[in-house]
Amino acid sequence: MNTVKRSIKISIILLVSLVVMSCSNTEETKTPPIPDQDFNEDWLFFKGSVDSGENVTLDDSNWRKLTLPHDWAIEGPFKKGSDLRTGGLPVHGVGWYRKHFNIDKSHQNKQISIEFDGAMNNSKVWLNGTYIGERPFGYIGFEFDLTPYINFGGDNVIAVQLSPEDLSSRWYPGAGIYRNVRLKLNNAIHIPQWGTYITTPKVTDQQATVNVETTIKNANSSTAEVVLETTLKDKNGKIVGAVSVPLTINESSEKNVEQSIKVINPERWDIKSPTLYTAISKVLVNGQEVDVFTSEFGIRTISFDANDGFILNGNKVELNGVCMHHDQGPLGTAINYRAKERQMQIMQSMGVNALRTSHNPPSPELLQVCDRLGIVVIVEAFDEWKKGKVPNGYNKHFDKWHEKDLRDMIRRDHNHPSVIMWSIGNEILEQSEKDGWKLTKHLNDICHDQDPTRPTTIGFNYYPAPFVNKLAYQVDVVGMNYWPLSYKEIKEQNPDIILYGSETSSLTSSRGVYHHPIEAEFQKETHHVSSYDAIVGPPWAYPPDAEFDAQEQNPFSLGEFMWTGFDYLGEPTPYAGKDNSTHGRWTLDWPSRSSYFAPVDLAGFPKDRYYLYQSQWTAEPMVHVLPHWNWEGKEGKTIPVYAYTNCDEVELIVNGKSLGRKVKGVDTTDIPAEFHDFKKGMYTSKYRLSWNVPYHPGSIKVIGYKNGKAVAEKEIKTAQSPAKVELLADRNEINADGKDLSFITVKIQDKFDALCPTATNKVNFKVTGEGTLVAVGNGDQTAITSFQANYRDTFSGLCLVVVKSTKKAGEIKIEATSDGLESNTIIVKTK
Secondary structure, eight states: OHHHHHHHHHHHHHOHHHHHHHOOHHHHHTSOOOOOEEOOSSEEEEESOOTTTTOTTOOOTTSEEEOSSOOSGGGOOOOTTSOGGGTTSOOOSOEEEEEEEEBOGGGTTSEEEEEESOOBSSEEEEETTEEEEEEOOTTSOEEEEOGGGOOBTSEEEEEEEEOOOTTOOSSOOOOBSOSOEEEEEEOSEEOOTTOEEEEEEEEOSSEEEEEEEEEEEEOSSSOEEEEEEEEEEOTTSOEEEEEEEEEEEOTTEEEEEEEEEEEESOOOBOSSSBOOEEEEEEEEETTEEEEEEEEEEOOOOEEEETTTEEEETTEEOOEEEEEEOSOOGGGTTSOOHHHHHHHHHHHHHTTOOEEEETTSOOOHHHHHHHHHHTOEEEEEOOSOSSSOSSTTSGGGTHHHHHHHHHHHHHHHHTTOTTEEEEEEEESOGGGGSTTHHHHHHHHHHHHHHHOTTSOEEEEEOSTTHHHHTTOGGGSSEEEEESOGGGHHHHHHHOTTOOEEEEEEEOOOOOTTOOOSSTTOOOBTTTTBOOTTOSSOSOTTOOOHHHHHHHHHHOTTSOEEEEEOSBOOBSOOTTSEEEEGGGTTEEEESTTOOBOOOSSBOTTSOBOHHHHHHHHHHOOSOOEEEESOSOOTTOTTSEEEEEEEESSSEEEEEETTEEEEEEETTTSOEEEEOOBTTBOSSEEEESSOEEEEEEOOSSEEEEEEEETTEEEEEEEEEOOOSOOEEEEEESOSEEOSSSOOEEEEEEEEEOTTSOBOTTOOOEEEEEEEESEEEEEEEOOOTTOOSOTTSSEEEOBTTEEEEEEEEOSSOEEEEEEEEOTTSBOEEEEEEEO
16 A cells, blocks of 8 residues: 555656546545536636737736626627628637636646536637647537646646637627536546436336436546446435446446436426426445536426327427527627526517527527426537538538537437437538438437437428438428428328428517508618518518418427527628628628517517417417507508407407407408418418507507406507606516626606607616626617617617626615606615
């Protein structure tokens, strides 16, 4: 034993890395496991090129100090003439991040690694001047071993260079280390990154079989005798199953271990009851813990049928889905758990039960949110394969990186019960190639090899090309983008195929904006699109009504994923177009800088279309009426009034007088439309009710009836002149953790508390106490004021201010003032 100790002491003097490779099992027991460390604070940032930015002697004292996650592009400014697919924000260039840190000498026997959940993009990493590695794909997580290069007991400098390129994306990707970073101090014997794979192959109401496959790494230079102990706990922390097994692991190797645990009377993870369990994996040496690894999972069954669609726990579920890009509106792409949770809660309130992560791997936080809310997810890997859509897209890296990126995505996400499919592509150009099926099969096989429990899918858009060229037959489930009129034909020609609408509608609108007549094209003088949601969109778009009808007529479909749940930065269709003379760059009518597609705007405020989807996707009685009722100068002129409801019928009351009831599905509404194969004429909708009403100030009120009984109502009143600022926080108490957010809606109201629907007042904000102002927004696709300013103009009477807590409990005071209006103050407590 003394010889071993002397050997270790000599190794420390010669080379730190040899210590880790030669420590014995006894040494392991002296160093208990250390939880992964949050490594987000105290980074230094410089935007621009730096000679030898990785050098330990570089003077970085004047660099900006910040806390990750960080999106440098959201800091602006918006720039006319940029590639507007990405919103006119500086998403390309070079940025450097550096961090000084110390690892105590007592940790010399540890395996030190750093884990990034994502860095946008073309990341390169150095430690103490030595190149560690790179990862081009900005959406994928990665980990690097730092052990051989650590200066134990002294200063260490980790440097990260990012160089996102112009014309690398078809949407706003953000820029920077925009996801979380962790430092890991593991013992030589430990469970590595993404080290468990949990499945539930057999589930009944009486008993579930939970299989846990665990990887254990032995970085020692000698064989290790260990015990793997796995314990399952329910949502209340009660132990519901446990198993342990002794193992021998050879030196410098990894071993996969499969364990099976029975759970009696399991609670299933389901959309209506998303119950989560926890698996705690402990590695013991000589009876002492050397590593603890925790994994959340759910007990559930999924299946897909050509005729019955998606089956969750034995029950057919129609997928009411949305596609979502990864930005968080005014917050940009810098991941925040509460921001993602708010987005998905708003979606869920609209009736959403499914999400497609278009068109890339999501953040871990998004899947955690969906696990906890009960939203099923299609995790998508790529927007491009070998053939590129933009000059600097993923196709440049596909050959070298696609298999590692795809496998890593699946390894990271396979324990999430919310994940039901792996999408290997979106509108890939190989659809048009005769041999495109070969690459499709290759990617499909990777998915099945890595995770045989979930099906694969693709979002196809070149019908009938994926069928003619056989790509559609290489995946398990076929997604069709924007082909609602072809579902029946596809099914008749391919009766065994499993089909769904992977991307639908793509209609555009601006919240609170109404053009008369409603048949009018989008207005270039305002750069807004009418919220009557009738006809305006790109050539492939169509009203939601068409998809509702297609899903009803084709019950074999799994459902739909509407484009998109939230407006997103970039791609300001219909105020954009491709200029082929500039290598695929998009031009636009400035200052449009974000999308118009969603039923919820960039700030998270519902548009009218939100209620149209809610009327189809929810059961709680609701009724909605539009437009607003402030039409000065149009007295006596006809204003189209629409109602959306999930009730049987709706009564419209104008200024106290009933205009009668209309029955949903019977009293149809004619909607002018030109979309997809609907080339001419009127599109009749059974999903909307409408009246033509001569305008006179006062109010419009709708009452929804079920079985002849009034069960819901909504009233809109003509507002007088703006008089005051109203503040409403989504949460009046948040966590004092330096991360939690409160989203505060700002309303311009008249003296009777009615919303002023056309108000554009500038509102100034002052935030004091234990919090900071982190973002402002208003949902206006044309507003180019910085999202980080301390003021905002209201748009259609509303704007948003977002505050973040500090790490000290107390109060955040938010004051809102506007010239000529009564000011307001709100307090948000932090604990």
